[in-house]
Amino acid sequence: MNTYTAEQLAEILGKHKAWLDDEEGGERANLSGANLSDANLRDANLRGAYLSGANLSDANLRGANLRGAYLSDANLSDANLRGANLRGAYLSDANLSDANLSDANLSGANLSDANLRDANLSGANLSGAYLSGANLSDANLSDANLSGANLSDANLSDANLSGANLSDANLSGANLSDIRELWGASGNGREIKSLQCGTYAVTYTATHMQIGCQIHEISEWWAFSPAQIDRMDNQATAWWGVWKPILETIISSAPAEPGGIEPESESEAA
Template sequence: MHPERQYQDGFEFRRVTSAEVIEAARKHERLIEGRIGGARFAFILHDLRGAVLSTLNLTDADLTGSRLDQAQLVGTRLRNASLFACDFRLACLRQADLSKSDLRGVSMRGADLTKARMREADVREAVLAVYRGGKPLPETFDGRIPDLTSAIAVGADMGESRMSGAWTLNADFTDANLAGVDFRGADLRGAVFKGANMQGANLSETRLHGTSFAGALLTDAIFNDAILEDANFRGAIMESSLIGRLRGKGAVLPGEGGESARPVMELVEDHAVWVAAAGRSGARADLSGRDLSGLTLSGRNLTAAKMAYAVARRLVLTGSSLVMADLECVDLQDAVLVGVDARGANFERAHLNGADLQNANLGLLESAEQPDRKWPARLTRARLRSANLRGANLRGAVLREADLSGADMRDAQVDGIVLDGANTTQVRSR
């Protein structure tokens, strides 16, 4: 059946007033705090369309089968809640916490789940008894498929949740934590998993036509019997054994899909001419998606080069220029970038675990004509676990939500550095 929510003939949802919601929330708070007069927030098969429930603590609430389409639930706590077969279409659930909740058969079509928490949530198919005229029909059941079509789940934390069989067509999971999620049999066509953490996720028997995993972390992920035609894995971090198993199934894999078949060194030489001639001759290097692993490009001028989604593990770039280069989602794990000039470069979502960036210049690029114009090096959500940044210039660098755990930042210049949401666990700075 199509997952679009269907309501049964003859059944009317009772509309809930704002006053009832406020009173129920007050009693629920008393219950949570263990005070006299408390009662569970329970609206089963009710009409709460457009209700404003933002920031409320509704832990353990029961909203089974209710309509909450277009409701406002920003920052609402719904941990362990019973949300079985609820309708959250076009609802705003930004930063809401639905961890360990029962979301079987839920509709979140077009819902905003930006930075929501759904850890260990149950988002599988629901089976409901069919009613006519208020009476159940014997041995008649309705299977309700969870629907997250076109949902926005950017930066959401759904680790270890169960989403087998769910519809998530064209959903946006950019930068989401989906580690260990069970997606078996889900329809993920057109979904976006850019930069997502999908370590250990089970995507067996999924439909992945046109799905993007660009820059996603897919170590230990399972793709048994998945339909992979036109799926995009450029810049994804995957074991070589998995890449081998997926080859020949219609997907674009890491290290594939470069626009030019010319040898890398020819492109680099032409690029140097292009830079020296200010674009009047030569050609700008486009190494996007190419396999550069193990190459040595020390001292090369790669200013403004395109290197996004390239596989460049153990690439040696000692003393090279990467000024204003595009290295989004590039895999530079264990690469040598000692002394590189990367002012103004784009390293967003780049994989730099174990990379050697000692004495690298990742500071501000200042305009010669307009001193007030400055371009920072961008490393938002870059992974720099155990990277060597000793003595690096990081003045003004943007490292929002970057993973710097275990990095060596001794003697680094950090004036004006932006570290909002970054993981700095065990960073060595002295």
């Protein structure tokens, strides 16, 4: 795995800029397989660069331009990509676990089978992104734009989807078990459904329902006593008396489609 000094990186970036500007002496950056762990690439322009298989763990790529870059199989674990432009980037099989991708632009990016476990994607633009088979368990997707994204067979267990926009998203086969937060999320009308019921926004999957800040299994909601509802919010008891039968009717007549089956743990698979 090649390593580079700060001076060598600066030279590569300079030639890449010249290539982007069609200037003489320009050369497209090829950092495939490079060891760039802990590198400071803040605000760097790597649009269309080759970075497949590179080690960018703990790298500072805040505000970097990686539009259309080739990052398949790259290691970006713990990297800072806040506000980075990854529009149309190729990130299939990349390791982005624990990475900070808040407010990043990933629209149209290919993240198939990528590892995004525990990643911070709050406020990120993932519209039209391809996330089939991606691991998004424990990821923070609050206020993320996932409209039109392909999340088929993705793992969203324990993910935070509060305020996320999932309109027209493909969630077929996705693991939606034990989602941490759905408050204020806009569903796709199939696996995740949302509606406004007077005071409270209601979002539900095939197994869980969030009302206000409370998320529980649907069967648990139906079994709660008035006293338990009152302990959640002392203003909710009267609301629940009116809306419980209405919600029971809505969910029984228009249930959310079930997602995928929760993946086996390593010990079970062994």
